[in-house]
Amino acid sequence: MTETPPPSKLTATKRGWAAEGRFLDGNAPVDPATRLPPGQHLVKNWPVLDLGQQPDIAPDRWRLQIGGLVDRPGVWDWDVFQRQPRSRIVSDIHCVTTWSRYDNRWDGVASRDLLAFSDPRPEARFVAFESYDGYTTNLPIADFASEHALLADRWEGEPLTRDHGGPVRLVVPHLYFWKSPKWLKRIDFLADDRPGFWEVNGYHARGDPWTQQRYTSD
Ligand SMILES: Nc1nc2c(c(=O)[nH]1)N[C@H]1C(S)=C(S)[C@@H](COP(=O)(O)O)O[C@H]1N2
Numbered sequence: 578m579t580e581t582p583p584p585s586k587l588t589a590t591k592r593g594w595a596a597e598g599r600f601l602d603g604n605a606p607v608d609p610a611t612r613l614p615p616g617q618h619l620v621k622n623w624p625v626l627d628l629g630q631q632p633d634i635a636p637d638r639w640r641l642q643i644g645g646l647v648d649r650p651g652v653w654d655w656d657v658f659q660r661q662p663r664s665r666i667v668s669d670i671h672c673v674t675t676w677s678r679y680d681n682r683w684d685g686v687a688s689r690d691l692l693a694f695s696d697p698r699p700e701a702r703f704v705a706f707e708s709y710d711g712y713t714t715n716l717p718i719a720d721f722a723s724e725h726a727l728l729a730d731r732w733e734g735e736p737l738t739r740d741h742g743g744p745v746r747l748v749v750p751h752l753y754f755w756k757s758p759k760w761l762k763r764i765d766f767l768a769d770d771r772p773g774f775w776e777v778n779g780y781h782a783r784g785d786p787w788t789q790q791r792y793t794s795d
């Protein structure tokens with residue numbers, strides 16, 4: 578495992594994001610009147626949605642590849658993942674199929690800590706994700722850098738179950754849930770956007786629930 582990058586480079590990177598008005602995120606203090614995005618309804622259960630293949634990846638066989646425009650590309654196994662700084666985040670889920678679920682308690686590794694470790698180069702503006710079921714999706718790097726985004730391995734204190742993307746999924750709570758890949762396998766930092774599975778099948782490039790960025794035409 579490599580060391581934490583020197584603070585100077587990280588600080589410069591973060592300053593760059595701030596200068597571009599990054600770190601947008603929709604999870605500012607919760608106002609009950611606006612907490613539920615337009616066109617959504619609340620559910621108490623947690624629906625399972627995916628392409629129908631639910632890969633069975635035991636933690637000791639799980640690997641996360643990190644590549645593209647980063648100073649520290651590499652492969653994290655379960656031990657490396659568990660040695661990263663841990664974060665706990667409570668957030669709401671908003672699925673483009675109109676269900677929302679409040680107050681999900683996630684544990685895992687904050688995207689910001691992965692960014693600090695991997696040290697993306699200034700020209701990295703997008704992130705592309707690949708999962709063990711073949712699913713792909715993409716984000717602007719500022720959305721990945723949201724302070725509420727994390728690579729989750731636990732939900733409500735228990736290991737994330739296989740049907741919900743265990744051992745590790747991404748959670749980006751301020752965007753529709755298709756932007757939160759389950760069974761995460763690979764993260765690539767890119768200069769140019771690379772639309773994923775739903776993005777090439779008519780879903781919006783960004784997917785902000787509060788402005789109902791559901792489909793490409795929205
Ligand atoms: N690997 C993978 N991740 C995925 C999907 C998928 O098919 N495969 N579906 C996405 C969609 S459309 C949704 S709504 C959420 C559903 O997550 P859940 O089954 O835990 O509710 O996962 C997202 N992440």
Ligand SMILES: [Mo]
Binds near residue numbers: 626672673754
């Ligand atoms: Mo979805």
